[in-house]
Amino acid sequence: MKIYEYVIRRLILMVFVLFSVSAIVFYLARGFPTAVAPWTPYITGRMTAEQIQQVIREHGFDKPLHVQYFYWLQDIFRGDWGTTGLWAQSRPALEVFFSRFPYTVELSVAAVIMTVAIGLPLGIISALRNNKLPDHISRIIALTGYSTPSYWFGFILQLVFSFYFLSWGLPYLPSSFAVSTSMIGAVPKVSGIPILDGLLAGNLAYTWDAFIHLILPSLSLAFISLGYLARIVRASMLEVLRQDYIIMARSKGLKERVVIYRHALKNALIPAVTLTGLFFAGLLGGALITEFVFAWPGVGQASLLAVFQGDSNFLLIYSLVMAAIIVSANLAVDVAYLFLDPRIKY
């Protein structure tokens, strides 16, 4: 099979996945036993009873659920994603989503950078000193990372680095939001990502403010995910170090440093690249709890609010975009494999 045939096949499957995700979320979210009727976001205070009836008819809210789904699909293909509930002032769901998404992107990028910066060296050290003290220490850090309840760790970070540092008179870090309240609106919104916008506007104070707000939430995310990366790097490094070409490189008399960083690491990194790609995709949607704890104005926090208020429109757009990102990331990783590892054929 040629690469493009494979990619096309996967893209077709992606359409199937997206439809299934939307159907599942639709049935679950619209079936909510909420206090508000599903058509509430569509009506305003000035509508007459007749107009409300018309809205209900237009979006098919008087029909059974499986018929409503097709009304919803029809709306989507017209570009109408519906409106959100009260938590986002009933603005259009699409607008709410994309005004919040840049914050999540910023947090995810920061978390991935931190994960790789700590997890990769940890994994390499672990493999090189296999079953010695450094390996044990790195194993404890890694396993503690993924045994930690994320909500709890976030609050502990806030408690120590914001509250206690403040009360001890040390330089403290901000505990919540993406920028300080006094800084909001200081720079024009271009990309929506605070650090990038600050740099584009040349406002260094704003950029610095956005940067220090980023430290605690991304540390909280990175601590939880770096363990996986460290373990994978360790395993694949151990695997590679046992192979013949490494023995060959050593017997040529190459320095150990060259053998490890030039010869072994390159091959050992292939699974790590995959994992990092999938992490990034997962973080773009999965930072729900961390965003909630740090009051980060991203899509994760929004989706939590949407669940609590039974807001099906936002949940639908959220899960569809997330599914699209995760499936494309999987595809990208599989295609990247073809180039990274010439032994793999599809």
Next chain:
Amino acid sequence: MIRSWLGPRRGEWAARLADLRYTLYLLRRNPLVMVGSLLSLFFIILALTANFIVDPNIAGEFDYTKKYFWSNRTFNWGLGTAIYSGPEYFFLGTDGYGRDLLKMIILAIPLDMENAFIITVAAAAIGVTIGALAGYIGSVVDEAILRITDVFFAFPGLILALVFAALLGRTIPTLRLAILLVWWPTYVRLTRGQILAEKEKNYVEALRALGVGHLRILFLHILPNSIYPILVQATMDFGGVILTFSALMFLGFSPSPALPELGNLASDGYLHIFEAPWVLIFPGLTILLIALAFNLVGDGLRDVLDPRLRR
């Protein structure tokens, strides 16, 4: 006739026993696995005996005059802490209902462990059966099952669990079901991969030539030979399930805010984190320790059982 050939050969049990002994030896040599095993054993025993150590009825006795109190003799949390100087001694302070936090944590452990056990076992049983069938039968069945798991992998698990829990209501069984719903596909993928590699081996062909039935080959021969990675996954998932379950509770899906459950106890504390940090810290720390104990065992098992790292 054929039956007797298929039984274990002479010396096979001895060989298996020697192998098991060697595995245990490798595990004993690893100090972290020992620590993990002892810790998990401690929590299992605590879970089984908790209701005898602490009277479960005290979970329902609220005394709001003792709300968020700390016994000063233990540790000083700084300004703004309400110090209790009465006759009782609360080793870990009191929670928002005026109950002894240490006793509440002990009472909470059985519920969390039971949940984790039920969900892990159920997810593994469902996932392994479906995955084994998918891997063994192949073709259309395999493709269909894979596409279904694709859908589950394509969205953030927590959101699905949350929506499901919101839909079905806030009771322990529905929360279990919600987590189970997002947990089984992992086992399908894992088992399918194992079976695909195992079913090409010669002994499977030999069994088929002897006329052994498909189900028998699959569940009595192939599956036992590929069970180790599944076992490792299940051990590590035990911690993962506790984390997820307590996160759901923390986010407010608890049937009752006074229910002694670790995530629920922690959620009681987060609004009072500055004046009563212990209410958040200690339940969370307990979750971390339980999850860490099982992860240490699982991680050690994975190293020891990996044939490439073995000798």
